[in-house]
Amino acid sequence: xxxxxxxxxxxxxxxxxxxxxxxxxxxxxxxxxxxxxxxxxxxxxxxxxxxxxxxxxxxxxxxxxxxxxxxxxxxxxxxxxxxxxxxxxxxxxxxxxxxxxxxxxxxxxxxxxxxxxxxxxxxxxxxxxxxxxxxxxxxxxxxxxxxxxxxxxxxxxxxxxxxxxxxxxxxxxxxxxxxxxxxxxxxxxxxxxxxxxxxxxxxxxxxxxxxxxxxxxxxxxxxxxxxxxxxxxxxxxxxxxxxxxxxxxxxxxxxxxxxxxxxxxxxxxxxxxxxxxxxxxxxxxxxxxxxxxxxxxxxxxxxxxxxxxxxxxxxxxxxxxxxxxxxxxxxxxxxxxxxxxxxxxxxxxxxxxxxxxxxxxxxxxxxxxxxxxxxxxx
Numbered sequence: 001x002x003x004x005x006x007x008x009x010x011x012x013x014x015x016x017x018x019x020x021x022x023x024x025x026x027x028x029x030x031x032x033x034x035x036x037x038x039x040x041x042x043x044x045x046x047x048x049x050x051x052x053x054x055x056x057x058x059x060x061x062x063x064x065x066x067x068x069x070x071x072x073x074x075x076x077x078x079x080x081x082x083x084x085x086x087x088x089x090x091x092x093x094x095x096x097x098x099x100x101x102x103x104x105x106x107x108x109x110x111x112x113x114x115x116x117x118x119x120x121x122x123x124x125x126x127x128x129x130x131x132x133x134x135x136x137x138x139x140x141x142x143x144x145x146x147x148x149x150x151x152x153x154x155x156x157x158x159x160x161x162x163x164x165x166x167x168x169x170x171x172x173x174x175x176x177x178x179x180x181x182x183x184x185x186x187x188x189x190x191x192x193x194x195x196x197x198x199x200x201x202x203x204x205x206x207x208x209x210x211x212x213x214x215x216x217x218x219x220x221x222x223x224x225x226x227x228x229x230x231x232x233x234x235x236x237x238x239x240x241x242x243x244x245x246x247x248x249x250x251x252x253x254x255x256x257x258x259x260x261x262x263x264x265x266x267x268x269x270x271x272x273x274x275x276x277x278x279x280x281x282x283x284x285x286x287x288x289x290x291x292x293x294x295x296x297x298x299x300x301x302x303x304x305x306x307x308x309x310x311x312x313x314x315x316x317x318x319x320x321x322x323x324x325x326x327x328x329x330x331x332x333x334x335x336x337x338x339x340x341x342x343x344x345x346x347x348x349x350x351x352x353x354x355x356x357x358x359x360x361x362x363x364x365x366x367x368x369x370x371x372x373x374x375x376x377x378x
Contacts, residue, residue, distance in 0.1 A: 042066075048075050055079065061088065072096035077103050090116040100128055105135065113139040121147065130157050137161055145172045151180060151376045159184050178342075180375035182207035187344050188290065200237065200356050202298055203374045206344045209292045212265045216299040219262055228257040228305055231267070235299035238330075238354035242302065245329035254321045255307030259350065263296035286346045300354045301334065311350040319349055327364035330356045339369045 042062070043050045047070040055078050056062040065074075074091040077083050082103035083091075093116040094106055105128075109119050112135070122131060125147045134143065134157075146152060146160055149172075156179055163184040164175055182190060187206040196202055197214050204210060219233040226246040234242060242258065249256050263271070269291035275284040295301035305311055306318040313319060314337070323333060331354055337347040353370065355363065363373050 046070060049079075052078055059085075064088075065092075068092050073106075082107055084110075090119075093117070093120075095120050095123070097123055099123070105131055108135045114143075118144055125152075126154060126157070130154055133158050133161070140164070142172045146176060149173060149176055151378075152176060153180060156180065177372055177375045180378075181205075181342065181371045183342070187285070188293075197298070200300065200354070201359060201374075202300070203370065203378075204293060204295045204298055205371055206289075206293055210265070210297050212292055214297065215264065216262070219299050222258050222261060226257055227261075228309065229260045231260045231263050231296070232258060233262040233299065234258075234302060234354070235262075237356075238300050238302075241330045241354055245326065245331065248325070248329070249318075249321055252321060254318055256312075256318050256322070257305045257307075258302050259305035259311055260296065260303040261301075262299040263294060265291050265297060268292075268294045268297060285344075286340075287348070289345075295334065295351075295353055302352060303348075303350045304352055305350070314347075314349045316349075322352065326352055327360040328357070330354050330360045332360050332363045332370060334370060336369065342369050342371055 038053075038057075040050055042048070042053045046053070046066060048056070048065075052075050053062070056065050069092070071092045071094075073094045073096040074088070076096065077091055080103055084107060087107065087110050090106075090110055096102075099105075106119055109122065109131075114122070121144050122134065126134075134140065140146075140161060142164070147154075152160075159179050160176060163179050164172075166184075167175070170178070178184065182205075185207070190207065192208050194202060194204065194208050194210050197210055198216070216235045218236045220236050220239045221227075222232050222234060222239055223243055226243055233239070246256055268289065272284065272288050272290055275288040278284075289295070303311055304318075304322065306313075306316050312322065322331075326332065331352045333349070334351050334353040335343045335345045335348040340346060354360075355370070359373070363370055366373065368376075
């Protein structure tokens with residue numbers, strides 16, 4: 001075979017190869033472009049990224065996805081290491097947020113049993129630190145109810161969880177209220193120093209302490225007509241309200257007197273120590289406050305006596321009148337019956353606290369203690 005014929009044969013072979021491969025390359029190119037075109041088209045139609053559409057098609061879930069609204073969460077998580085196919089429906093409904101460890105955390109919450117609605121609520125109300133606290137604990141079925149309460153305090157989240165684990169006999173709102181009061185701790189522990197000592201609405205109890213040198217600067221002596229005590233002073237606004245109440249009671253043939261008003265820190269200290277020496281610590285603390293923890297030091301509280309010279313009893317007509325009318329003058333019964341576990345004190349029919357007309361009526365209408373009122377409104 002001549003060199004010329006060999007060259008001719010080579011050319012024919014190359015030509016045949018080109019005739020075979022060129023259409024093949026064209027077909028492959030068309031197929032690739034067709035897939036790209038399809039992804040581009042579906043991306044425009046659904047709002048998902050093209051690479052997300054490719055994953056949908058690859059996983060044969062596009063037909064399911066196209067029926068649902070666009071989900072930015074799904075659009076992003078499906079292209080990450082955190083995608084879990086069993087949570088596909090949840091991803092669709094979880095609102096996307098630019099939060100640290102968002103994908104990891106929503107998977108953890110889903111693993112614990114929280115629904116997509118729970119997760120949306122959790123992320124709407126809580127910061128990442130609180131979400132981590134939830135993840136570190138077992139599933140809490142009432143978490144949504146807890147964080148939706150108007151008096152829920154995020155800084156108390158871990159305390160709510162621990163209290164619910166310890167005591168789940170109460171309603172959720174009651175448990176949250178108790179923690180807000182401080183009842184998840186023993187009395188006189190986790191104590192806060194009072195910073196608003198002059199405020200008419202100041203809360204003084206076994207978790208809130210006054211300064212030892214605090215004395216109101218507007219103390220005034222109660223009229224001798226309505227006083228039977230050496231502790232015969234109240235703050236001006238409380239004193240005027242008490243005298244007005246005494247005058248109103250008199251018109252209804254009811255006679256009441258102050259039996260003990262403002263007490264200094266040192267006076268309360270002496271009184272408390274005397275009761276402890278007589279009845280012992282445990283018994284004394286059911287009816288006497290430690291120094292600094294007494295409402296009497298605020299000049300806004302008083303023990304009321306009847307016209308016969310005794311402290312008010314629930315069987316007295318004076319007591320009935322006070323229960324029905326004291327709020328009209330800004331006073332409430334501070335330590336009511338059946339609330340000993342909340343106030344920390346025995347039922348004291350004689351101990352009334354001035355709060356002003358508005359708040360006194362709200363506490364009266366709600367039939368709750370002042371501790372509970374503050375826990376739900378502060």
